[in-house]
Amino acid sequence: MSREQKAVDRARKAFLTGRSKSLEYRVTQLKNLLRFVRERQTEISEGLRKDLRRSECGTPLYETLGLESEINLAVRNLKQWAAPRPVSKSMMTISDQVYIQPEPLGVVLVIGAWNYPWAVTIGPLIGAIAAGNAAVIKPSEVSSHTSKVMEDLLPLYLDKELYPVVTGGVTETQELLKQRFDHIFYTGNGTVAKIIMEAAAKHLTPTTLELGGKSPCYIDKNCDLSVACRRIAWGKYSNCGQTCIAPDYILCDPSMQDRVIEEIKKNIKEFYTEDPQKCLDYGRIISQRHFKRLMALLEGSTIAVGGENEESECYIGPTVLRDVKPDAKVMQEEIFGPLLPILTVSSADEAIKFINQREKPLALYIFSSDNKLIKRLIAETSSGGVLANDCLMHFSVTSLPFGGVGNSGMGHYHGKYGFDNLSHLRGCLIKQLKLEGVNNMRYPPHTADKLGWARFFILKHVDFGSLGRMALLALMAVFVAVILQVTDYYTHVIIEYFIHLF
Numbered sequence: 282m283s284r285e286q287k288a289v290d291r292a293r294k295a296f297l298t299g300r301s302k303s304l305e306y307r308v309t310q311l312k313n314l315l316r317f318v319r320e321r322q323t324e325i326s327e328g329l330r331k332d333l334r335r336s337e338c339g340t341p342l343y344e345t346l347g348l349e350s351e352i353n354l355a356v357r358n359l360k361q362w363a364a365p366r367p368v369s370k371s372m373m374t375i376s377d378q379v380y381i382q383p384e385p386l387g388v389v390l391v392i393g394a395w396n397y398p399w400a401v402t403i404g405p406l407i408g409a410i411a412a413g414n415a416a417v418i419k420p421s422e423v424s425s426h427t428s429k430v431m432e433d434l435l436p437l438y439l440d441k442e443l444y445p446v447v448t449g450g451v452t453e454t455q456e457l458l459k460q461r462f463d464h465i466f467y468t469g470n471g472t473v474a475k476i477i478m479e480a481a482a483k484h485l486t487p488t489t490l491e492l493g494g495k496s497p498c499y500i501d502k503n504c505d506l507s508v509a510c511r512r513i514a515w516g517k518y519s520n521c522g523q524t525c526i527a528p529d530y531i532l533c534d535p536s537m538q539d540r541v542i543e544e545i546k547k548n549i550k551e552f553y554t555e556d557p558q559k560c561l562d563y564g565r566i567i568s569q570r571h572f573k574r575l576m577a578l579l580e581g582s583t584i585a586v587g588g589e590n591e592e593s594e595c596y597i598g599p600t601v602l603r604d605v606k607p608d609a610k611v612m613q614e615e616i617f618g619p620l621l622p623i624l625t626v627s628s629a630d631e632a633i634k635f636i637n638q639r640e641k642p643l644a645l646y647i648f649s650s651d652n653k654l655i656k657r658l659i660a661e662t663s664s665g666g667v668l669a670n671d672c673l674m675h676f677s678v679t680s681l682p683f684g685g686v687g688n689s690g691m692g693h694y695h696g697k698y699g700f701d702n703l704s705h706l707r708g709c710l711i712k713q714l715k716l717e718g719v720n721n722m723r724y725p726p727h728t729a730d731k732l733g734w735a736r737f738f739i740l741k742h743v744d745f746g747s748l749g750r751m752a753l754l755a756l757m758a759v760f761v762a763v764i765l766q767v768t769d770y771y772t773h774v775i776i777e778y779f780i781h782l783f
Contacts, residue, residue, distance in 0.1 A: 283456050284447070284453075285447055285449075285453055285456040285457045285460065286456070286459075286460055288417055288445040288447050289388065289417055289457070289460040289461075289462070291442050291445065292388050292415040292416070292417055292442065292443060292444075292445055293387070293388050293415065294442070295415055295440065295442035295443045296385075296387055296388055296414070296415035296443065300440075300443075301385065301410075301413045301414065301415060301440075301443055302385060302413045304359055304360060304363055307359060307410055307411060307413055308356055308359060310410050310439055310440060310443075310444075311352050311355055311356050311359075311407065311410055311411065312352075312356065313438045313439055314352060314403070314406075314407070314410070314438060314439060315349060315352045315353070315356075316438060317434065317435065317437075317438040317439075318345050318348055318349055318352075318399075318403075319349070321430070321434055322340070322341070322345065324430050324434060325340060325344070325345065325399060325427075325430060326340040327426075327430075328424075328426040328427040328429070328430040329344070329398070329399075329424075329426075329427060331426040332395070332398070332424040332425065332426050332427050332567065333396075333424070333520065333521070333523070333564050333565060333567060334564045334565040335520070335564060336561045336562050338562075339562065339564075343397060343400070343519065343520065344397060344398075344399040344400050345399060347400055347404070347676075347677055348399060348400065348403050348404065348407070350677075350679065351404060351407050351679060351695070351696070351699075352407055354679050354696055355407055355408075355410075355411040355696075355700070358697065359411055359700075362383065362411070362697055362700045362701075363383055363413075363700075365380040365381065365382050365709070366380055366381040366382075366383075367379070367380050368380060368381060371738075371739075371742075372737075372738045372739075372741050373738050373739060374710065376713070376716070377710060377711060377712045377713075378709070378710070378711035379709070379710050379711075380709050381706050381707065381708060381709070382706075382707045382709050383412070383700070383701070383704040383705070383706055383707070384413070384704060384705050384707050385412055385413035385414045385704065385705070386412070386414055386463040386464050386703060386704065386705055387414060387415070387462075387463030387464075388414065388415045388416070388417065388462050388463050389405075389409045389414045389415070389416045389417070389462060389463060389464045389465070389466060389703060390416070390417050390419065390457060390458075390460075390462045390464070390465045390466065391405045391406055391409065391416055391417070391418050391419065391466045392419045392421075392454065392465070392466070392467045392468065392469070392477070393405075393418070393419065393420045393421050393468055394421050394468040394469050394525075395421035395423035395424035395427075395567055396424075396520060396523040396524060396525070396567070396617075397520070397524070398420060398421060398424040398427040398428070398431075399427070401468040401491065402418065402420050402421075402431070402468075404694065404695070404699070405466040405468070405489070405694055405699065405703075406418060406444070407699065408694050408699025408700055408702060408703045409466070409703050410444070411699070411700050411703075412700050412703040412704040413704075414463070414464075414703055415443045415444065416443070416444050417444075417445055417447055417457065417462075418431065418435070418444060418445065418446045418447065419446075419447050419448075419453075419454060419457060420432075420446065420448060421469075422448065422449060422450040422453075423567055423568065424567070428448050429448070431446050431448075432446045432448045458476075458477065458480035458481075459480070461484040461486065462481075462484070462486050463486065463487075464486065464487050464488070464489070464703060465477060465481050465486055465487075465488045465489070466488070466489045466491075466692075466694075466703070467488065467489070467490050467491065468491040468492075468525075469491075469492065470492060470493065470615075471492050471493075471688055474490045474492055474690075477490070478490070488691070488692070489684070489690075489691065489692030489693070489694065489702060490685070490690045490691050490692065491525070491683075491684060491685065491690050491692075491694075492525070492643065492685050492688065492689050492690040493525035493526075493615050493617070493643050493685075493689060493690075494529075494615055494640055494641070494642040494643050494685070494688055494689040495529040495530060495612070495614075495615050495616070495639065495640075495642055496526055496527065496528055496529045496642040496643055496644040496645065496646065496664070497528075497529065497530060497532055497632075497635075497636050497642060497645055497646065498513060498528035498529075498530065498531045498532065498646040498647075498648070498672070499531075499532045499533070499629070499632045499636075499645075499646070499647050499648065499649075499658065500513075500531060500532070500533040500537065500541065500648045500649075501629065501647070501648060501649035501650075501651060501654055502534055502536075502537065503649055503650050503651045503654070504648045504649050504650050504670070505650070506537070506540060506541065506544055507544055509544075509648040509670070510541060510544030510545045510547075510548060511544070511548045512648075512670070512671050512672050513528055513531070513545065513621075513646075513648070513672055514545050514548035514549060514552065514599075515548070515552065515672065515673075516528050516646075516671075516672025516673045517599075517619070517621050517672070518549065518552070518553070518563070518599045518619050519673070520564055521563065521564040521565060521566060521597070521618065521619050522616065522617065522618040522619035522620065522621075523564075523566070523567065523617055523618060524617075524673065525617075525643055526643050526644040526666075526672075526673055526675075526676060527616075527617075527672075527673070528621070528644075528646050528672055529615060529616055529622075529642070530605070530612065530616075530621070530622040530623070530624060531621065531622070531623045531624065532624055532625075532626050532632045532635060532636075533623065533625060533626070534625065534626065534627065534628075535625040535627070538603060538604075538623055538625055541623060542585045542586060542601055542603060542623070545586065545601055545621070546586045546601070549586065549587070549599045553599065557598050557599055558589065558591070558594070558596055558598065563599075565594060565595045565596055566595040566596070566597060566618060567595070568595065569592060569595060571595075571617070571618070572590075572592055572595045572597065573592075575597055575616070575617075575618040575620060576590065576597070577610070578610050578611040578614075578616065578618075578620060579600075579602075579610075579611065579620065580610050581609055581610055582602040582605055582609050582610070582611055582622065583602060583603050583604055583605075584600060584601075584602060585601045585602060585603040585623075586599070586600060586601035587599045587600035587601060587619075588600050597618060597619055597620075598619065599619050599621075600619055600620045600621065601621045601623065602620060602621065602622040602623065603623050604623070604625070605622035605623060605624050606624075607624065607635070609622070612624075629654060629657070629658065632658075633657075633658060633661050633662060636662050637661075637662060637663075640687060640688040640689070641663045641664055641665070641685070641686045641687035641688060641689055642664045642665065642689055643664065643665040643666070643685045643689035643690065644664060644665060644666050644667070644668060644675070645658070645659075645662060645664035645666070645667045645668075646667075646668055646669075646671075646672055647659075647667070647668075647669045647670070648669070648670055649669070649670070655669045663686060663687070664686065664689070665683075665684055665685035665686050665689045665690060666681070666683065666684075676695075678695075679695050679696035680696060681695065681698075682694070682695060682698040683695045683698070719738075722734045722735045722738070723735065
């Protein structure tokens with residue numbers, strides 16, 4: 282039996298003990314996870330420094346503060362999230378118990394990514410723990426130092442049977458995917474996502490895929506261009522552009538292009554000094570393979586700002602490309618690096634058409650002071666999320682679902698959405714062995730008379746939530762008056778029905 286299979290088997294056996302179903306146990310594990318994040322900041326920061334040259338202050342800002350917020354939210358609201366959820370009733374169910382009961386799925390596989398290895402690996406884990414699942418954690422092997430920190434330290438804080446960490450590369454991941462899981466949560470690229478979906482299909486395992494794509498950034502003439510470009514520069518060049526929701530390219534009017542370039546250039550200098558290569562807040566490309574891929578994307582494009590690079594350091598400076606054509610190499614795939622192409626469009630109509638001709642992105646950014654235009658772009662395009670007049674910040678809003686659509690992914694998480702995504706929302710109807718006369722309308726032999734009553738009970742809508750007791754009594758009186766005109770049998774049945782309600 283492989284190491285991966287043993288980890289999954291142990292997790293399933295631990296889940297079957299039932300201990301993860303206890304709300305108290307879930308809260309304890311979440312608090313232990315919070316303690317880990319707070320106590321191991323040094324090790325977390327050091328791993329990210331080695332992997333991505335993340336600065337000491339950048340680690341909490343882009344990784345762990347968000348995790349602390351998510352954990353606190355889950356601990357604070359878990360009792361409410363896990364409680365039975367009453368639903369509206371019909372004439373057929375007015376005297377019954379009707380509710381949704383969230384329940385754990387079982388064993389979840391969380392496959393993380395390397396660009397924000399803590400945020401996108403531990404983030405889904407929070408939802409898995411809160412929902413009462415066991416979870417096998419597979420950090421990305423590309424961020425190898427962070428992966429080692431997870432493997433060594435996370436089991437010191439969490440139940441290592443319920444939440445094992447499995448490290449390794451392609452071979453280990455393939456072995457994991459041979460196992461049966463109750464849900465797979467993957468963050469990464471579309472190519473690997475297809476492999477994961479194919480493996481999941483063999484066991485009919487549902488998947489959440491957090492992918493990416495080319496997220497457009499439309500700049501309207503009617504906006505504060507200085508502020509807009511400052512926020513775009515921050516969103517694009519944070520983590521050296523290796524962010525799934527980074528603005529991938531800019532769409533703007535031709536008359537704006539020169540000023541956009543100048544404003545972004547000014548902000549690059551302000552954020553990362555005259556020499557970003559020496560700036561502690563400017564990161565590095567994760568590997569030489571990705572460095573070479575990004576350098577190849579520059580072919581055929583005109584560099585307006587930046588372009589400096591050094592392969593031995595995996596360094597590419599903040600770069601702006603001008604007059605980029607739709608068929609340029611840099612426009613054929615998600616960039617995932619510090620290259621920012623500018624394409625010119627003559628109107629919002631042309632921008633909408635351009636966006637809609639391509640795969641649905643993970644994010645759409647709109648910069649405009651015209652609220653009607655913002656609402657129009659939202660209405661006439663599709664994307665995983667929309668953010669107007671800023672970049673990246675919607676990821677931090679726990680009251681919003683985060684996820685893609687189409688090629689940018691499926692499923693969502695954050696806050697209650699993560700809990701629900703990794704729960705089975707079980708529909709429950711509890712009836713009593715009474716009022717059997719009411720059920721006569723559904724039993725053979727079927728007659729026109731029974732069909733008439735079935736039509737009434739099934740199709741009649743009454744808002745029982747706002748209907749008071751006196752209104753129900755009045756309704757009962759009307760029913761009785763009507764029923765007196767029909768058979769004595771149905772008079773008896775309906776009167777019995779309403780007497781039972783009170």
